Amino acid sequence: MSGLDTEEHWFDDAAGRLIRPYTVSDGRTEPTTPMELLSMVIATGHRPPGQLGPEHAQALGLCGTVTTVAEVAARLRLPAVVTKILLSDLVDLGVVDARSPDPMADSTNLTVLEAILDALERRI
Amino acid sequence: MPLNDESDGFPSALKLLIAGGFGVGKTTFVGAVSEIEPLHTEELLTTAGVGTDRLTGVEGKSTTTVAMDFGRITISRNHVLYLFGTPGQERFWFMWDELSSGAMGAVVLADTRRLDDCFPAVDFFESRGIGFLVAVNEFDKTCRYESDDLRSALDVKPDTPIVRCDARDQRSATGVLISLMQHLLAHQACR
Numbered sequence: 001m002s003g004l005d006t007e008e009h010w011f012d013d014a015a016g017r018l019i020r021p022y023t024v025s026d027g028r029t030e031p032t033t034p035m036e037l038l039s040m041v042i043a044t045g046h047r048p049p050g051q052l053g054p055e056h057a058q059a060l061g062l063c064g065t066v067t068t069v070a071e072v073a074a075r076l077r078l079p080a081v082v083t084k085i086l087l088s089d090l091v092d093l094g095v096v097d098a099r100s101p102d103p104m105a106d107s108t109n110l111t112v113l114e115a116i117l118d119a120l121e122r123r124i
Numbered sequence: 125m126p127l128n129d130e131s132d133g134f135p136s137a138l139k140l141l142i143a144g145g146f147g148v149g150k151t152t153f154v155g156a157v158s159e160i161e162p163l164h165t166e167e168l169l170t171t172a173g174v175g176t177d178r179l180t181g182v183e184g185k186s187t188t189t190v191a192m193d194f195g196r197i198t199i200s201r202n203h204v205l206y207l208f209g210t211p212g213q214e215r216f217w218f219m220w221d222e223l224s225s226g227a228m229g230a231v232v233l234a235d236t237r238r239l240d241d242c243f244p245a246v247d248f249f250e251s252r253g254i255g256f257l258v259a260v261n262e263f264d265k266t267c268r269y270e271s272d273d274l275r276s277a278l279d280v281k282p283d284t285p286i287v288r289c290d291a292r293d294q295r296s297a298t299g300v301l302i303s304l305m306q307h308l309l310a311h312q313a314c315r
Contacts, residue, residue, distance in 0.1 A: 016222040036222060037165075038137035038206060068137055070206065071193060074163035079189070081168050099134040101226060110312055112203060113228075116138070117305040123157075124295050124302075 024055045024082060031088035037070040037080055038101045041087055048095050059086045063096050135204050139226055140301070143210040143249070144233035149261045149291035150209035153233060156297040158195025158207065166191040167222075182215045192223070193225025210245070224248070229308050231300055233291065236269055239277055246280060251287035255308045257285040259300045263292060283311075 043063040065073035073083035212264040249256040
């Protein structure tokens, strides 16, 4: 069993992770739920219907508080596209909720821009 | 349906890009302003190959990996700002539509010793209509240009701000973001 321990990834400093990334997604290259780097995800609190694979379990564990696909990908050390597939599987199982960003609505919103400006000024 | 329904409990993630040539200090800048240690992720970019392929799989395509670092600043309960450092050595990030789409603005970091390294980023943001400013990273206090010389060397539009900063310094780098927000606000107010 220890050979399946997710903490024991082979890792090469130059080449990166020594595993074909699509292996963890069973060769799939498209998520079932459209996701972006800045889609927000959070665990629903529902129990998974069955035993999750190690990568899926790890991804679910990272969704305890609201976070983004990008952060989950970084912490899993998996390419974003593979992470999106894992997370969309978890959405299909009902254990994760996801919401796509709507940045165009916010990026042109004066109130949002001013809120960011205020928050930044408070940091100096 | 409202465009931005915050009642579902999800904050909105907003995106700024930190661009510029390789080694100009993008990750340093992100690290200086971020509330978390910069995170690293990568994306596999697939470009469709020419011609048809009966197997209609990856055989007809080529894949390249683009890596980037990013950080985060929590603005409020409803908004979180993410700063993505674009890959500096890669020309491929220009193909990465997801990275640039929906970006509210950008900082182009420039090094006066290698000013032309930032030209592709300047061209990119100008062509996509993404509001940006140029921040000259003067970490070693050398090679100071006069502002007018910089502007003519960079050949940016008259209303594009050019500021100076030390990308290692939290106050200085945050000041760059403040200048960017002021620029974006002024642009929006003119619409």
